Amino acid sequence: MTGDAPGPGADGADGVPGDGPAAPPGPGEPHRPGRRPPRPGRTALILGAALLLIAVAAVATVLDDTGPGRGADGTAAPSASPSPSPSGAPTVAGPRPPEIAPELRLGSEDAPVSMVVFGDYRCPYCAAFTREQQPRLVEEYVEEGRLLIVWRDYPYKGGVSERAAVAARAAGRQDAFWEYHDALYADPDAWTGSEDGDDGPFTAIAERLGLDTGRFRSDLADPELRGAVDADLGFALSLGVPGTPAFLIDGEAFFGAQPVEEFEERIEAAERAG
Incomplete structure (x- = not known):
């Protein structure tokens, strides 16, 4: 996809945060361009999407054979027999997860808990998570070998969002994916206004990080x-991920801005569940 034409999650004119400064997201509110934050009456709809995501993602890991005990989306692979969804309805086979490059994994492959993050680099809620919650989770769980974080691109805003995702992966070829990822969120004004095809802002970030800029441009x-x-992107859309950021902690889905305590509670519950 090219250009900034509105896609599955293009910003509308109804007051949803766009590329500029945004008010701090409220707890549990995913960024859904073109829509206002969820109202209480829409809870059932969001819950239904969450259950669909859980069911399909769980079965999708069964279909993957890239590694022992862990699916390609970074979640622990369940048993070969699909379990009933929380509603009691049987799950159905979902799309096969695309392979995750090693540089998009943060932490030990032997960590007992995995967290998959779906994000868009222009999403202010994702930026808030990256700046506020992620450093705490890295310090408390990733560095202690208790958590593996897996990144999945969900650039639903199109255009420069997709270019930023490619740029982060290009940095990953020089073992700097997470540094570049964090830099994109730290200073979005440095690149969000760039025109399609203008790679200057992305190369400038690579240079600031000390990367080989010639190799970066080639990649x-x-x-x-x-x-x-x-x-x-296609995988996230096929799962019906309702917005960003979206998280899967050992197959359990939740969405939007959350306090760090919410992550801690879910991670430790997954640890206890084994």
């Missing part, structure tokens, strides 16, 4: 990286 033009981003 940025590699269609393989664009294909990987598009595969993640």
